[in-house]
Amino acid sequence: MIAKTGAVTLGGLRELGDMVWMAQATLAEVLERLARGRAPFRLEHFFHQCNRVGAGSVPMVVLLSVFIGLTMALLTGYQLRIFGMVMLVPAVVSVSFTREMGPLFTGIVLASRIGAAYTAELGAMTAGGEVDAIEGMGIGARRFLLAPRMLAIFLLTPSLAVVSIVSGILGAAFISHLMLNISYGFFQDQVLTNLLVADVVAGMAKSLVFGTIIGVVSCHKGLSVQGGAAGVGTATTSSVVTAVSAVIVADAFCNIFIITFFP
Amino acid sequence: MSTAPANLVEMKGVRLSLGGKVVLQDVNFTLPAGGVLVVMGLSGCGKSTLLGILLGLLKPDAGAVLFKNEDLTRFGRSKLNLARACMGVVFQNAALISSISVRDNVKLPLEELSQKSPSEIDAVAAQKLTLVDLEEAADKLPAELSGGMQKRAGLARALALDPELVLFDEPSAGLDPINSKLIDDLILRLRDEQKVTSIVVTHEMESAFALATQMVFLHEGKILLQGTPDEFRETSEPIISDFLSAFKATESGKEAHADP
Numbered sequence A: 001m002i003a004k005t006g007a008v009t010l011g012g013l014r015e016l017g018d019m020v021w022m023a024q025a026t027l028a029e030v031l032e033r034l035a036r037g038r039a040p041f042r043l044e045h046f047f048h049q050c051n052r053v054g055a056g057s058v059p060m061v062v063l064l065s066v067f068i069g070l071t072m073a074l075l076t077g078y079q080l081r082i083f084g085m086v087m088l089v090p091a092v093v094s095v096s097f098t099r100e101m102g103p104l105f106t107g108i109v110l111a112s113r114i115g116a117a118y119t120a121e122l123g124a125m126t127a128g129g130e131v132d133a134i135e136g137m138g139i140g141a142r143r144f145l146l147a148p149r150m151l152a153i154f155l156l157t158p159s160l161a162v163v164s165i166v167s168g169i170l171g172a173a174f175i176s177h178l179m180l181n182i183s184y185g186f187f188q189d190q191v192l193t194n195l196l197v198a199d200v201v202a203g204m205a206k207s208l209v210f211g212t213i214i215g216v217v218s219c220h221k222g223l224s225v226q227g228g229a230a231g232v233g234t235a236t237t238s239s240v241v242t243a244v245s246a247v248i249v250a251d252a253f254c255n256i257f258i259i260t261f262f263p
Numbered sequence B: 001m002s003t004a005p006a007n008l009v010e011m012k013g014v015r016l017s018l019g020g021k022v023v024l025q026d027v028n029f030t031l032p033a034g035g036v037l038v039v040m041g042l043s044g045c046g047k048s049t050l051l052g053i054l055l056g057l058l059k060p061d062a063g064a065v066l067f068k069n070e071d072l073t074r075f076g077r078s079k080l081n082l083a084r085a086c087m088g089v090v091f092q093n094a095a096l097i098s099s100i101s102v103r104d105n106v107k108l109p110l111e112e113l114s115q116k117s118p119s120e121i122d123a124v125a126a127q128k129l130t131l132v133d134l135e136e137a138a139d140k141l142p143a144e145l146s147g148g149m150q151k152r153a154g155l156a157r158a159l160a161l162d163p164e165l166v167l168f169d170e171p172s173a174g175l176d177p178i179n180s181k182l183i184d185d186l187i188l189r190l191r192d193e194q195k196v197t198s199i200v201v202t203h204e205m206e207s208a209f210a211l212a213t214q215m216v217f218l219h220e221g222k223i224l225l226q227g228t229p230d231e232f233r234e235t236s237e238p239i240i241s242d243f244l245s246a247f248k249a250t251e252s253g254k255e256a257h258a259d260p
Helices: A004-035 A043-055 A058-082 A087-128 A129-135 A141-179 A185-192 A199-221 A228-261 B045-054 B077-084 B102-113 B118-131 B146-160 B177-193 B205-211 B229-234 B238-258
Strands: B007-018 B023-033 B035-043 B062-067 B087-090 B165-171 B197-201 B216-217 B222-227
Touching: A004 A141, A004 A199, A004 B077, A043 A058, A043 A087, A043 A129, A043 A141, A043 A185, A058 A087, A058 A141, A087 A129, A087 A141, A087 A185, A087 A199, A087 A228, A129 A141, A129 B023, A129 B087, A129 B146, A129 B229, A141 A185, A141 A199, A199 A228, A228 B177, B007 B045, B007 B197, B023 B197, B023 B216, B035 B045, B035 B205, B045 B062, B045 B165, B045 B197, B087 B146, B102 B118, B102 B146, B177 B205, B205 B229, B216 B238, B222 B229, B222 B238, B229 B238
Parallel strands: B035 B197, B035 B216, B087 B165, B165 B197
Antiparallel strands: B007 B023, B007 B062, B216 B222
16 A cells, blocks of 8 residues: 555656656757747747637636636625625625636636647657657757647636636626626626735736646646557546646645735 | 768667666667668567667667767757757658648758758758659648658658758558669669668668668667678578578568469
8 A cells, every 4th residue: 555655656756757857848948949049939830829728718718707607606695695795795706716716717627628639639749750750850849849839828828817707707797786686886896896906916826827737737748648549548638637636736735825925 | 171970870889778678788880971771670679769769869778879970879959959950760650740731741840950041941842852753742731641652751851951861760661562662762862872871770671682781680689790781691690591581481472472
């Protein structure tokens, strides 16, 4: 039992080390290329990835965030109504969505949607020898394949988190007006009064962390594929599970850090 | 006045273990510029691994891999990439980038590694595609090509930067005799007309003897014999004799079957 736990822990730590090394090597390749006065990757690749991560994810993020905001407002409102404090719903929903639900939910959606796609694509390229071919030509597979993907998800996660936050608050405002008799004007006033810049900064900072985690995990899993098509399937499943778990764990640590150092 | 190094490639005492298993041990050979070294051996004896080491995709546990008298195993990432740009590789499965056309595959190393203008890149890509007789398939995706055409496209990409050394991993494996001969003829043209140095990993004895200026036979990770094609024909080394006899028997079987 102890040996098994030790082996799993060691395996996890080794994989974490590999991920950090991969991220560092990607950054080094990008910087070396920039130092030589050449573009580190093709802009068209970067914009293509931005389109997939950003515009492609907006419908799903909006749809799910609206319904989560709606449910959150409804359940919170019915509990607060018992204490005659239903007017706190706008503040509770907006602050919790900005600090917690929006970034976390965006992270989970992106880990499932984009992380899986990154792993499957890179995994298929690895299994087909394309990654080795790019590396063998001296092009640098990390900067050519990973850098545009990782940069796109790093930059677009906060943007999608904003979309999620706004959608969630709008969903909450709608149901509050319909079921809790809270007017749109009052809801807006309460949001603007209670939502602080610190809440927005905390949410955005967490989104950047989540974007980095999803990019690194999904790319690493893609490059580690072994065993052809079956290996791609296994790696894709593992990528989603690892990225979602890592985002949730990182969220907890971020909350502890923010509340401890920026109360 | 600078002189070209006598040996373009040299391996000295190379040893490599993967997953606790020794894959290559005490591998030594030299290849002069302009030569063609054919690497033979049974499946799983470490032939493709040898190419991986030459490309710097695998780092040996011990030994030196000299390319133009510089040890690749001591190179950092940046210097290694510069050395790789002087080599061309034709992978066993061609390993073309599946999402872009054949033409874009050939242009890829030129766009990423050369200082050429877009019009020069287009011209070089067209020239390399003509060399391998693939001008008409230039705008197709790799998946739309036959195995032989993919190999030729892989060769055009490998030659895009006019490399000093070309590595071929089973260039005619799985191809019909006509396509196989086409690839062999291209390698011979590179050797005779452009003096390109090549290392060819192959199982095809006919190709091996037609192409080689030097041969190496790998067995269980060690070099069993190194010499000229004539020395290989005359060897009394039982494993190699069996290997060559098995090939001859297969070929005579094929001929008997074709001409009953």
